[in-house]
Amino acid sequence: MRVTAPRTGGGGTSARPLRSSGADDAAGDIAAVYVRSLIRSQLRLAVTVAIGFAVATVLFVLAIAFVPGLDDAYLAGVPVSWVLLGAGVYPLAITVGALYLRAAGRNEARYRSLAEDE
Amino acid sequence: MNPAIGYTAIVAVALASALIGFYGLRVSRTTSDFYVASRTVRPWWNASAIGGEYLSAASFLGVAGLILLTGSSALWFPIGYTGGYLMLLLFVAAPLRRSGAYTIPDFTEARLESQWARRVTSLLVIVIGWFYIVPQLQGAALTVRITTGLPSWAGSLAVAVIVAVVVAAGGMRSITFVQAFQFWLKLTALAVPVIALLLVVGGGEPPAQLTPAEAFPASAGPGELDVYRTVSLMVALLLGTLGLPHVLVRFYTNPDGVAARRTTVIVLVLLSVFYLFPTVFGFLGRAFAPDLAASGEADALILLLPDRLVPGPLGDVLTTLVIAGAFAAFLSTSSGLVISLAGVISQDLLGGSVRGFRIAAIVSTIVPLIVALATESSGLAGSVGLVFAFTASTLCPILILGIWWRGLTSRGAIAGMLTGAVLSGAAILGGPLVAASAPLIAPFLEQPAAWTVPLAVIVTVTVSRLDRRGTPPGTDAFLTRLHVPER
Numbered sequence: 001m002r003v004t005a006p007r008t009g010g011g012g013t014s015a016r017p018l019r020s021s022g023a024d025d026a027a028g029d030i031a032a033v034y035v036r037s038l039i040r041s042q043l044r045l046a047v048t049v050a051i052g053f054a055v056a057t058v059l060f061v062l063a064i065a066f067v068p069g070l071d072d073a074y075l076a077g078v079p080v081s082w083v084l085l086g087a088g089v090y091p092l093a094i095t096v097g098a099l100y101l102r103a104a105g106r107n108e109a110r111y112r113s114l115a116e117d118e
Numbered sequence: 119m120n121p122a123i124g125y126t127a128i129v130a131v132a133l134a135s136a137l138i139g140f141y142g143l144r145v146s147r148t149t150s151d152f153y154v155a156s157r158t159v160r161p162w163w164n165a166s167a168i169g170g171e172y173l174s175a176a177s178f179l180g181v182a183g184l185i186l187l188t189g190s191s192a193l194w195f196p197i198g199y200t201g202g203y204l205m206l207l208l209f210v211a212a213p214l215r216r217s218g219a220y221t222i223p224d225f226t227e228a229r230l231e232s233q234w235a236r237r238v239t240s241l242l243v244i245v246i247g248w249f250y251i252v253p254q255l256q257g258a259a260l261t262v263r264i265t266t267g268l269p270s271w272a273g274s275l276a277v278a279v280i281v282a283v284v285v286a287a288g289g290m291r292s293i294t295f296v297q298a299f300q301f302w303l304k305l306t307a308l309a310v311p312v313i314a315l316l317l318v319v320g321g322g323e324p325p326a327q328l329t330p331a332e333a334f335p336a337s338a339g340p341g342e343l344d345v346y347r348t349v350s351l352m353v354a355l356l357l358g359t360l361g362l363p364h365v366l367v368r369f370y371t372n373p374d375g376v377a378a379r380r381t382t383v384i385v386l387v388l389l390s391v392f393y394l395f396p397t398v399f400g401f402l403g404r405a406f407a408p409d410l411a412a413s414g415e416a417d418a419l420i421l422l423l424p425d426r427l428v429p430g431p432l433g434d435v436l437t438t439l440v441i442a443g444a445f446a447a448f449l450s451t452s453s454g455l456v457i458s459l460a461g462v463i464s465q466d467l468l469g470g471s472v473r474g475f476r477i478a479a480i481v482s483t484i485v486p487l488i489v490a491l492a493t494e495s496s497g498l499a500g501s502v503g504l505v506f507a508f509t510a511s512t513l514c515p516i517l518i519l520g521i522w523w524r525g526l527t528s529r530g531a532i533a534g535m536l537t538g539a540v541l542s543g544a545a546i547l548g549g550p551l552v553a554a555s556a557p558l559i560a561p562f563l564e565q566p567a568a569w570t571v572p573l574a575v576i577v578t579v580t581v582s583r584l585d586r587r588g589t590p591p592g593t594d595a596f597l598t599r600l601h602v603p604e605r
Binding site for chain 2: 032035038039042043046049050053057061064065066071074076077078079081082084085086087089090091093094096097098100101104105108111112
């Protein structure tokens with residue numbers, strides 16, 4: 001639904017575009033609410049995942065530092081603690097990324113189904 | 119080392135890059151083709167190209183060199199280089215693709231509806247790009263000097279000329295092919311030597327120069343973490359990746375927002391696999407070539423180790439491979455940077471024509487070449503880390519706030535970018551000067567991101583809040599476009 005008629009009257013104080021009826025106004029408001037809630041849910045998801053990744057990495061590093069014996073156990077001549085720090089964070093990052101990919105897609109699917117119900 | 123090996127590898131990579139570049143020229147015709155490959159690049163191609171462009175001298179040579187030099191604290195560099203793509207996935211990838219802009223300055227202008235915000239962003243993009251190209255050219259200088267015996271300037275000059283010619287002639291579509299090719303070349307060029315060296319070393323000959331306990335002392339191990347430096351480095355690398363101009367421009371070539379996300383996850387996988395190999399090289403270096411750390415040639419570890427461990431024809435083949443991979447790293451990162459710089463310079467100063475793009479490509483190569491010839495490299499991974507700190511303090515806050523916060527205004531953005539630029543710039547330049555005289559504050563200057571990024575964000579938010587009327591009228595419409603999925 002688009003209003004194509006030119007603006008009339010000398011008012012022009014309102015920044016909002018003129019609409020033909022109150023019903024369209026309400027529809028526009030509802031659409032805006034849906035978009036805002038999409039942005040909020042995507043932001044909440046992104047921040048949660050980022051914090052989760054940071055916390056998991058810190059715990060992993062503390063474990064490497066404080067679990068006894070990791071510096072003295074060797075894997076092919078390299079201390080296990082070095083091997084874990086050198087290779088252990090990457091699987092975590094990939095897993096977190098893949099989980100986010102699905103969750104972000106779900107948020108968008110939910111938005112779509114709401115917006116299409118209009 | 120036999121110079122013929124060096125020449126063979128370097129000429130082969132240069133020729134291959136140029137050939138693929140000129141092949142691509144036949145399919146790139148319009149201005150839009152030239153800038154963003156008409157946005158038709160598939161996720162796997164795109165992810166390989168992003169990896170190819172991103173894995174620079176710092177990743178290919180610097181990481182292993184730093185592991186040899188400083189021990190396990192260097193393992194945080196590849197973790198941060200990879201984790202940056204996770205942050206990019208979470209906060210930037212899909213919205214940025216949907217913004218419909220070609221470059222970061224395009225994005226700031228569209229979001230903030232301000233020419234001044236655009237100019238400041240352009241200036242920062244150009245500074246960041248130049249300082250990121252410098253270590254690439256220094257890496258080339260090192261490689262050419264070590265492998266052929268030619269003077270250092272020859273390597274910097276060779277890379278600069280090849281990049282300027284290929285970019286000016288082919289534009290980005292050809293570069294997408296070149297970059298994708300170079301990712302797989304770089305991966306092969308490290309993976310094959312690492313596996314071969316492990317097989318040789320596993321046979322017990324030659325024996326390690328140091329026992330495991332000497333090569334991997336607990337004092338350089340993961341338990342002895344400098345908390346402030348590590349946290350600050352992580353802030354710089356995780357957030358700095360978001361703002362790198364050559365990384366962002368690559369996202370515009372995804373067909374839609376969902377594809378941009380998928381591409382980013384594939385990049386995470388590719389980088390995770392890649393970084394295992396420089397890490398193993400670094401570990402091998404600590405046991406088999408500890409003398410390189412003492413002689414200040416740590417960054418050449420990857421170039422020298424194959425010949426040391428496997429003299430003879432097999433060693434020559436492996437050496438040719440690593441030299442080719444290193445050259446691919448310098449070429450691909452520099453050309454990615456030159457493309458994004460040329461895009462910004464030509465759009466802002468030269469009217470956005472194809473001819474303007476070519477002129478801008480040449481200008482964007484000459485300036486860093488002069489800087490590289492005039493300065494000495496002080497560790498490849500470290501100098502790239504500082505560029506990340508600067509980027510994280512300037513472009514990253516504006517991108518994240520611009521995408522997620524409707525209250526951002528152009529005054530807030532400009533104030534924040536300038537704050538971040540001045541603080542992190544001063545810290546980076548001042549750090550080496552006070553390192554000896556004031557050891558207590560030196561870490562805060564040498565690794566500034568942990569305090570410059572929050573300050574830049576605080577200034578941006580505060581000034582924007584004081585400037586409520588400055589909210590651009592189109593903000594809601596623009597944010598809708600960023601976040602609503604495409605049909």
